[in-house]
Amino acid sequence: MSTNLNELCLTFVSELETPDKLMPYREALQRIQSMGGFAGEIAAGSPWPGLIRRHGFYTVITEEFMRELSKEMLQRRLMSVPAIEVCAGRGVLSHQLQKAGMDIVAIDNGSDERTRERSFAPITDTLDHRQALEKYR
Numbered sequence: 448m449s450t451n452l453n454e455l456c457l458t459f460v461s462e463l464e465t466p467d468k469l470m471p472y473r474e475a476l477q478r479i480q481s482m483g484g485f486a487g488e489i490a491a492g493s494p495w496p497g498l499i500r501r502h503g504f505y506t507v508i509t510e511e512f513m514r515e516l517s518k519e520m521l522q523r524r525l526m527s528v529p530a531i532e533v534c535a536g537r538g539v540l541s542h543q544l545q546k547a548g549m550d551i552v553a554i555d556n557g558s559d560e561r562t563r564e565r566s567f568a569p570i571t572d573t574l575d576h577r578q579a580l581e582k583y584r
Contacts, residue, residue: 456482456494460502466542466567472509479507503559508539517547525549533579538568554579 459478462470470478482494499505520526526549532541535553544551545568553566557573574582 452482452494456498460498460504463502463504463507466539467546469508469510469513469543472511475507475509503537505536506539508543513543513547517544520544520549531579531583532568533576535568535570538566538570541568552583554583 455478459482462468482498517526526547529550529552530544531552531554532538532544533554535541535555536559538553538555541551541553551568552571553568554572554574555570556575557570572579572582
């Protein structure tokens with residue numbers, strides 16, 4: 448991998464690890480495409496799969512996504528309903544929803560060491576999806 452591409456990847460990871468600053472969709476898309484990854488199609492030699500494996504990022508949550516999700520949840524009056532995020536991974540979504548005022552608990556089975564080491568929302572329980580649904584029914 449070229450030095451420029453490697454630096455681009457490391458910068459992107461660094462920004463993803465700052466959950467209080469979401470990036471716009473167009474910027475995220477452009478950055479992922481510049482690393483050879485997009486919508487399930489990975490260019491030969493792309494660093495994208497390695498970036499995902501090494502750092503445990505499976506989702507990029509954008510400003511627009513959070514704005515629309517929060518708006519929809521407010522309209523449906525779900526922001527005041529306690530919730531759980533099952534398979535939360537690093538808890539990025541739970542973190543953003545907590546910032547928006549939602550009472551949400553992040554649950555993950557802990558199978559990915561990277562997510563245990565650097566969570567954004569406290570992972571309340573280490574449970575698989577069945578155990579979480581049973582406990583928080």
